[in-house]
Amino acid sequence: MPFPETEIPGRLQALLAQRGIRMTDQRRAILSVIETANKHLDASQLLRKAQKLDPSVDRSTVYRTLGLLKRQGMIDELDLMHLNGEGHYYERKLGRDHIHMACLRCGKITEFVSERFESLKSQMEQECRFHILVARLEVGGYCTACRR
Amino acid sequence: MPFPETEIPGRLQALLAQRGIRMTDQRRAILSVIETANKHLDASQLLRKAQKLDPSVDRSTVYRTLGLLKRQGMIDELDLMHLNGEGHYYERKLGRDHIHMACLRCGKITEFVSERFESLKSQMEQECRFHILVARLEVGGYCTACRR
DNA sequence: ATCGTTGTTGCGACTGAGTTGCAACACGAA
DNA sequence: TTCGTGTTGCAACTCAGTCGCAACAACGAT
Secondary structure (H helix, E strand, O other), X not given: OOOOOOOOOOHHHHHHHHOOOOOXXXXXXXXXXXXXXXXXXXXXXXXXXXXXXXXXXXXXXXXXXXXXXXXXXXXXXXXXXXXOOOOOEEEEOOOOOOEEEEEOXXXXXXXXXXXXXXXXHHHHHHHOOOEEEEEEEEEEEEXXXXXX | OOOOOOOOOOHHHHHHHHOOOOXXXXXXXXXXXXXXXXXXXEHHHHHHHHHHHOOOOOXXXXXXXXXXXXHOOOEEEEOHHHOOOOOOEEEEOOXXXXXXXXXXXXXXXXXXXXXXXXXXXXXXXXXXXXXXXXXXXXXXXXXXXXXX
């Protein structure tokens, strides 16, 4: 189960409107790519796909929009254990946090949801009196198929 | 729960020797900086400190040595929520994994060790039949002093 | 429908992290 | 001391991400 909740198309756009954030053709293209993506995309993949919807989209607009969505807490930024270079990957933030497990041999990414993760986060909030806004747990190792 | 697990100076060097890895003055300088660091260092801070011990140390040697130590599982690479740019931070891997909590307002980094984290990792290994080599949990939010 | 304010964009130049090819060098086993 | 092989400094490079700026466009007010 890659994504725990089904995305309603146009949801990001509605959320931004609701917060009084201006909408443009370029943003619409980028949001639509993020909402319909079936895998984790990096900034350059996002740019290429968005340009198919609106050729005027520029690289800097992609970065600026990603920054906006991060600040709004609407997307999560991932490293995926730097399996392919130093860049970041992005995904729509939906429902509860999930863990990313990256196979260091075949590169497969597995997502995992656990009650224990939620429990760990509560413990941190209580014992450290820390207010959590983002929690990113990434794991590297060998998947079932790749371990010897 | 907590483990002092104090570092023995020269331990990294001994471990590398034990694995038949060649030692050089530059590596000695870099290892010594890592072992005596009292906070998380990034590559350029590491370079500056290493050059005080051996002025011949070059930037690329720092990166190559960090790569070596990562492959040997002797250090962990951290993002610390990208509080200061896109670079990475490094720390000696000791005892059990710990969580890094970064305050998005004051930048303070808090480390946290939890049995629940260990339990979560076991669950992933069992339920996903995944062999974990590295687990990185980073959290961003507001610390006690900064939350309103 | 038009206007004006103000936020957004494309462009191009820039920064900063990390990598690489190569010739010189030095570790450490024999 | 010798020698093979791994390591280094250097310089040039790649790649992700940022920024200043002038032109532009969203959208509420008129």
